[in-house]
Amino acid sequence: MTSKKSAPSKNKSGKTKAEKAGKGKPEEKRTTGRAPAAQVPGQPAPPVLEAVQKAVPEAAVSPAVDAGDRERLLHGTHHDPHAVLGAHPVPGGVAFRAFRPYARAVTVLTGDLRADLHDDGDGFFSGLLPLAGVPAYRLLVTYDGAVHETEDAYRFLPTLGELDLHLIGEGRHEQLWQALGAHVTTHQGVTGTRFAVWAPNARGVRVTGSFSFWDGTALPMRSLGSTGIWELFVPGVGEGELYKFEITRPDGSRTLRADPLARRTETPPATSSVVHASHHEWGDEEWMARRGDTPVHEAPFSVYEVHLPSWRPGLTYRRLAEQLPAYVREMGFTHVELMPVAEHPFGGSWGYQVTGFYAPTARLGTPDDFKYLVDRLHQAGIGVIMDWVPAHFPRDEWALAEFDGRPLYEHHDPLRAAHPDWGTLEFDFGRREVRNFLVANAVYWCEEFHIDGLRVDAVASMLYLDYSREPGQWTPNEHGGRENLDAVAFLQEMNATVYRRCPGVVTVAEESTAWDGVTRPTHHKGPSGFGGLGFGLKWNMGWMHDSLQYMSHDPVHRAYHHGEMTFSMVYAYSENYVLPISHDEVVHGKRSLVSKMPGDWWQQRANLRAYLGFMWAHPGKQLLFMGQEFAQGAEWSEAHGPDWWLLDPSYGAEADHRGVRDLVRDLNARYRSTPALWQRDTDPAGFQWISGDAADDNVLAFLRLDAEGSPLLAVCHLAPVVRHDYRLGVPEDVPAWLEVLNTDAGGYGGGDVTNPDVVKPEPQPWHGRPASIRLTLPPLATVWLRPA
Incomplete structure (x- = not known):
């Protein structure tokens, strides 16, 4: 001095x-x-x-x-x-x-x-x-x-208490985002930002950012015991400041890293984290209070899948909030499913290669802007499902890969770490801190953003050690099997935690194999000896593949593929299913949904309408990707999104694309008002075949029944001819039937071959039933009838 x-x-x-x-x-x-x-x-x-x-x-x-x-x-x-x-x-x-x-x-x-x-x-x-x-x-x-x-x-004293450190050390901090990351706070009477990061292999960590002219020399962080947490309270730093962590690796070299728990990021391609404090005031109290009143598998669940950046290109979260809820509500969908919202550096990944697991992408606005969108959807009566990607992460050198100089979030075994299909890294699900990072992340979106469900991507790639690997490229588990026991335990913990903490939330698995018990409770063991994974719903990839394969055949050949439409009922009640026509089916040369159909343009649209009628009547929930609701002919591209111009009346689309759109709207309306179509989706007693073997006629007919036994009759006729007086067996206790939906109606662009009058049963036994009715079956159409 x-x-x-x-x-x-x-x-x-x-x-x-x-x-x-x-x-x-x-x-x-x-x-x-x-x-x-x-x-x-x-x-x-x-x-x-x-x-x-x-x-x-x-x-x-x-x-x-x-x-x-x-x-x-x-x-x-x-x-x-x-x-x-x-x-x-x-x-x-x-x-x-x-x-x-x-x-x-x-x-x-x-x-x-x-x-x-x-x-x-x-x-x-x-x-x-x-x-x-x-x-x-x-x-x-x-x-x-x-x-x-x-x-x-x-x-200043440390900003993290003993309980936080204990829970982090145990891998049980269910609100991890409140302990780690950057938080504007008042500490010991002084306002500033507290920073905390997990980097157990680091020799030292410094925080740097716009508040230090990106020189972190003067801001070294302290290590808090054996937890691997580094912490520093920086007075005077507030909202909107950019920051990163400068980590000294075990070899003495340095790396500059974005915050794994950053709640806001710069807009890509910039990579800095942003100090954030939320100021959104929610207005969805009524929605949140009643969303758990009915279990999802017993409620209507019709999902519109959306890629937010391209649904209406150029719209921000707040601009989307002005248009998306109104459109989805008009179309009658109960939920939207948002392709991954978490921050990702490459837009061409559609969000499936995440670097900012706790931050909504800044491309469309701030975290509060995203909350505003969710709020407006809830106020319109629409649930929000979000794609969640815990299977892997990209190798960007400023993000999670070898975060502190050694494998940390990824597995230490290179064979286990490298994802063979996507050039990414798989999480080390056996490390408790990594499981904690992911489980807390699932809770974070549900609690902080009021998300109503998580659709978990690529579950199969997590469950199997030999997924996309050749012999010699993987090591069996401790029992000699191919199951990834760490991933199983993680998924069970995630589901159990989310369902316990967030009433009314549903988790949905994209699982493409026949893994036993995906939607079975975690405490119930199946024949395999594993407890259930604990998901609420599972995508039915088998139904999607088989039914689209059938529909792609020319009708003259469909008789030889009839089982592709009926096989799903063999296993329909083994899990709680969603029937998905997702973005994956309309990209990479697979063609759009209408373009998969055979025949000329009229037949393609008729096939599509008939298929949608079959899909909405089949046991299971529905999911349809944007653009398919109005028969977009081109594959989806994230660069320009749906071809909305096809709905412009000046284009002359009234009978073409607008007709299909009107059908989807009416399907949703009939579906929501007909408990038989959703109340017993997971109960075999809610389904009865009328005719499942009429392969030569290309006809499928079945009953859906609600909890009181009230039926809806669905008849799918997938041949390009009219069949008059087609006889179908029906229950004897229904005195008359009324057609409530016909995909060949003129308003949908069809030929308007309908059954306009009440249809009364005749005492002639048919299809093993004591009574029968005669219908006119339109070409390439699905007809729904209910008791008159």
Whole structure:
């Protein structure tokens, strides 16, 4: 510490004569800091503290940072900077130490005392004040052309408590995002941002950002015990500041990383994390209170799958909130399913290669903007499902890959870490902290963003050790099997935690194999010996593949493929199913849904309408990807989205595309008002075949029954001819039937071959039933009838 007086002359040894003799006035003993308070030019001299006037004991120590600590701080490898920097009681008083690279001077301000610290070189400043205890103080830091008064980040206690650290260490912190990441807060009476990151292999971690001119040298973080957590409270840092973590790897090299738990990011291709605080006030209390009233598998569930950036290209979250809820409500869907919203660097991945698991993509707005969209959908009576991607992550060097210099989020075995199909890395599901990161992430979207369901991507790739791997490229589990036991345990934990914490939420598995018990409760073991995975619903990929394969055949050949339409009923009640026509079926040369159909344009549309009628009547929930609801002919492209111009009346689309759109709207309306179509989706008693073997006629006929036994009769005729007086057996206790939907109706673009009158049964047995009716079956059409 220096005073404002000129320094006394020194001899060749660098010491003053008085110092060498062990004598001198107190203000001349610079190493002990026994100086009066410095006077600020132009202001009255501040009062000198009484303690300063007393003699300092001869046992006083040098306040300067010692060589070892200095070296570690300079090289970013110090694990406990708070033990060195800041203010600390020492023999002789309180030692003040500051590390401010590029500063010309640092002054301590406490009460009426102003005391300059000694410049120790390399950005280090120190001084010893003969105080009885550590006071409240601030720092006045002078740079070339600027003076800043600020709090000292190294005078604060840790912002994480013992409970947080214990739960993190156990891998059981279910609200991990509240402990780690960046949080604007008031700590010890001072407002700033607390930063915390998991990096157990790091030799040191520093936080850097726009608030430090991207030089993290002066902001080293402290390690909090054996948890691998590094923490720092930085006073004065607020919302909107950019930041990253500068990590010193075990080999001494450095890497600059985005925050794995950042709740907001820069807009790609920029990669910084953003300090965020939410200010959204929810208005969906009514929705949230009643969304869990009926279990999803017993409720109507008709899903419109959306890729937000391309649904209406150029719209932000808030602009989407003005249009999407109104459209989905008009179309009658109960839910939207959003393709991945979490931040991802490459738009061409459609969000399936995530780097920011806790941040909605900044391409469309802020996290509060996304909350506003969800809020508006809820207020319109529409549930929100979100694609969630816990299977893998990309290798970007600024993100999760070898985050602290060694495999951390990925498996340490390269064969287990590398995903063979996508060039990405698989999570290490056996590491408790990684499981915690993912389980808490699932909870985060449901609790913080009011998401009503998570559709979990690529479940099969997690479940099997040999997924897309050849012999020799994988190692069996401890029982000699191919099951990834770690992934099984993770999925069970995730589902159990989400269902316990978030009533009314549903999890949906995209699982493409016949894994036993995907939607069985986790505590119920099946024949395989595994407990159920605990999902609420599962995509029925078999139904999707078989039915589309059947529909792609020319009707003249369909008789030989009839089983492709009926086989799904063999296993329809083995799981709780969703029937998905998703984005995956209308890209990469697979053609759009209508373009998969055979025949000329009229026949293609008729086939599509008949197929949709069959899909909405089949046991299971429905999912349809955007653009297919109006028979878009081209494959989907994320660059321009659906061809909305096809619905423009000036295009003459009334009978073409608008007709199909109107059919989907009416299917949803009839579906929602007919409990037989959804109330017993998972109960075999809710389905009865009338005719499942009329292959030569290309006819499928079946009953759906609600909880009271009230039926709906669905008849699918997939041949391009009219069949008059087609006889079907029916229950004898229904006195008359009324056609309530016909996909060949003229308003949908069909030939308008209908059954306009009430149809009464005849006492002639048919199809093993005591009564029967005669119908006119339109070409390539599905007809629904209910009791009149």
